[in-house]
Amino acid sequence: MRCFGLAFACAFLAVGFAGAASPNPADLAVVPEIQVKARALVRQLGSEDFDEREDAEQQLADLGRLARAALFAGATTNPDAEIRFRCRQLLPHAVTLDTRAQLDTFLADTKGEYEHDLPAWKTFRAVVGSEWAFFGLSVWSDRELDAAARRVFTELVSTAANRRLLLAVDGSRTELADLVVWRRQDLFNMRSVRTDGEAREPTLEDVTALLFAESCVGSQYMLLRRGSVSSLMSESGFTRAARGADPKGRVYRAVVVAWLDSRDESREMSQALNIAQNLDLTDQACGLAARLLTTSAINPSSRGRGATSFAALGTRKHIPLLNKAMSDTLTVYTVRTATSVDGLESVTYEVQVRDLALAVSILLTEQRLSDYGFVDRFGTSSSADKLSFSYTRHYFPDDAARKAAFVKWEKWRKANE
Numbered sequence: 268m269r270c271f272g273l274a275f276a277c278a279f280l281a282v283g284f285a286g287a288a289s290p291n292p293a294d295l296a297v298v299p300e301i302q303v304k305a306r307a308l309v310r311q312l313g314s315e316d317f318d319e320r321e322d323a324e325q326q327l328a329d330l331g332r333l334a335r336a337a338l339f340a341g342a343t344t345n346p347d348a349e350i351r352f353r354c355r356q357l358l359p360h361a362v363t364l365d366t367r368a369q370l371d372t373f374l375a376d377t378k379g380e381y382e383h384d385l386p387a388w389k390t391f392r393a394v395v396g397s398e399w400a401f402f403g404l405s406v407w408s409d410r411e412l413d414a415a416a417r418r419v420f421t422e423l424v425s426t427a428a429n430r431r432l433l434l435a436v437d438g439s440r441t442e443l444a445d446l447v448v449w450r451r452q453d454l455f456n457m458r459s460v461r462t463d464g465e466a467r468e469p470t471l472e473d474v475t476a477l478l479f480a481e482s483c484v485g486s487q488y489m490l491l492r493r494g495s496v497s498s499l500m501s502e503s504g505f506t507r508a509a510r511g512a513d514p515k516g517r518v519y520r521a522v523v524v525a526w527l528d529s530r531d532e533s534r535e536m537s538q539a540l541n542i543a544q545n546l547d548l549t550d551q552a553c554g555l556a557a558r559l560l561t562t563s564a565i566n567p568s569s570r571g572r573g574a575t576s577f578a579a580l581g582t583r584k585h586i587p588l589l590n591k592a593m594s595d596t597l598t599v600y601t602v603r604t605a606t607s608v609d610g611l612e613s614v615t616y617e618v619q620v621r622d623l624a625l626a627v628s629i630l631l632t633e634q635r636l637s638d639y640g641f642v643d644r645f646g647t648s649s650s651a652d653k654l655s656f657s658y659t660r661h662y663f664p665d666d667a668a669r670k671a672a673f674v675k676w677e678k679w680r681k682a683n684e
Contacts, residue, residue, distance in 0.1 A: 288368070290376035292383050295368055297333050305330055305337035309354060313347040320353070327357055332365035366434060370424065379417050387436040391479060392416050395521045412521070415514035422472050428453070429476035436483050444484045450477055454499055474503040475522055482525040486535035495538050497545075509546055520546070527551040533562065533569050540576060553581045557588040560620060567599045571658030574599075574623035578656040581631050592624035593673075599623060602644055602662045616642075616662040622669065623658050625676055632683070636661055639675055640668040 289295075297305075308330075311323035327334045338361050341354035369385045376383065395416040424430045432450055435443050454469040454477065478496070500506045500523075509519040523542070528551060530539040536555050543552035559573030577585070600618040629636055630653040637643070641661040663669040 288371035288375040290372060290378075291381055292369065292372050293381075295365075295372060297336070301330070301333050302336065305334040306340075308334070309337045309341040309345070309350060312341070312353045313345075313350045320349070324353055324357065328360070330361075332361050332368055335361040335365045374421060374424075379414060386438075387433040388420060390436055390483065391420050391433075394479065394482065394525045395518050412514055412518055415518045419475065419515060419518045423476045423479075426470075426472060426476075429472055432476050432480040436480055440484060443480060447477070447480050447484055450480070451496065451499075469499050469503045471504045471508055474499050474505040475519060478505075478526040479522050482522070482529040484529070486530050486532040497538060497542055500542065506546065520548075524548060524551055527555065530555065531558070531562075533559070533566070536562070537569060537572065540572075544576075544580070549580055549582075550585070553577055553585040553588055556580065557585075557592065560589070560623065561592045561595060570597075570599050570620060571623070574627055574658050575656060578627045578630050578653040581627070583631055586628050586631055589624040589628055592620050595620035595624070600659050602659070604644065616664065618658060618662050619669075621673075622661075622663060625672060626656065626661055627653075628676065630656055632679075634679075639672040640664070641672070 305327065308323045308327050312320055312327075314320050314323070327338065335358070338354045338358045341350050342358050343351075345351050345354070366386060369383065372381075373383045373385045373388065392413065395412050420433075424433055428450065432443075432446055435446050454473055457467050457469065474496075477499070481496075500509075505519065505523075508516060509523050510516065511519070523546065527539050527543050527548065530536045536559050540552055540555040540559070543549075543555060556573040556577040560570050560577065561573075577589070581588075597620045598617045599620055602616040602618060603613045604616070625639070626636055626641060629639055640663060642664055644660055644662065663672065
């Protein structure tokens with residue numbers, strides 16, 4: 268069956284909001300009589316009589332959102348090809364009308380008295396509330412920010428372009444990725460398109476919606492992305508808002524945390540690390556640094572930057588993030604030392620990912636690298652400060668020294684766990 272997510276999101280842009288709606292989503296329930304009628308009309312779509320098929324299609328179109336369930340069943344499970352085809356033609360509009368009704372109801376519930384099954388709302392609330400889920404069921408969620416999350420979400424859906432992104436969040440990841448790429452580029456482009464002599468800057472709501480949608484995709488799916496989101500964050504006021512101590516500030520911060528945690532491509536991870544540091548999000552910065560150090564297909568300098576950043580930002584509590592790197596034997600850097608006065612002869616030493624992870628762990632526990640057999644190529648400091656640590660500086664003279672260092676670290680770790 269074809270996906271309706273993108274078509275629905277586009278169609279929704281043309282649909283306005285209802286003037287007055289009940290705040291209770293229970294009032295949207297379709298009465299049994301209408302359900303029975305809709306199912307009968309779906310069966311009539313397969314009639315041998317052309318006029319009967321046309322009449323049934325028109326009546327289903329007139330029912331609008333009330334026929335959504337029957338149309339979905341007909342489009343996905345009916346064995347009659349004619350019925351499936353006609354249901355698929357009618358379904359996007361019914362879904363659009365149904366979601367519009369849900370959105371109107373959500374907006375009418377200004378006090379947040381009811382539980383709403385609005386697309387993207389539960390996902391947004393879960394991100395803000397740090398929800399823990401088990402087999403799709405919510406186990407725990409911090410509901411302290413529900414009111415602020417609702418206010419922010421309402422502001423986001425007030426704009427057609429942002430609404431388009433949000434209402435596609437729970438659909439196809441591929442279609443959402445296409446929308447995200449388009450929207451990010453659109454936000455960059457609008458700064459150079461002048462209206463009445465002035466370029467429009469992206470708003471706080473624009474960037475919040477983009478970050479939330481991107482966090483649901485992952486950067487590896489965005490092969491056509493253009494430009495860094497960092498400039499959009501600063502120009503729109505998002506960076507300032509995410510530093511706020513009020514409930515809405517915490518909502519914005521939760522959104523950017525989810526975005527940072529979702530970065531999984533080398534260039535985006537590197538840019539995200541800068542953003543995390545700028546916002547003083549140390550845990551996320553260390554997580555990104557650890558991923559830079561251990562993720563495959565990343566160039567050596569990026570891995571080295573991951574180790575250097577981790578050493579500068581991390582604390583003891585972050586050391587477990589390096590567990591994966593402790594067994595990675597990939598060579599990140601080769602140290603060459605001269606063995607003759609004229610420097611024509613040299614010896615090379617490999618610096619592996621696991622060496623960097625161990626060195627950083629030693630520094631974060633305030634121990635001396637020299638005590639673990641590391642050699643300083645500059646010969647200026649046997650202990651090294653974590654702020655001066657560099658992935659090109661320390662190395663093991665041989666595999667025996669490396670093996671002994673890891674044995675010693677394991678003994679120290681167990682003794683000081």
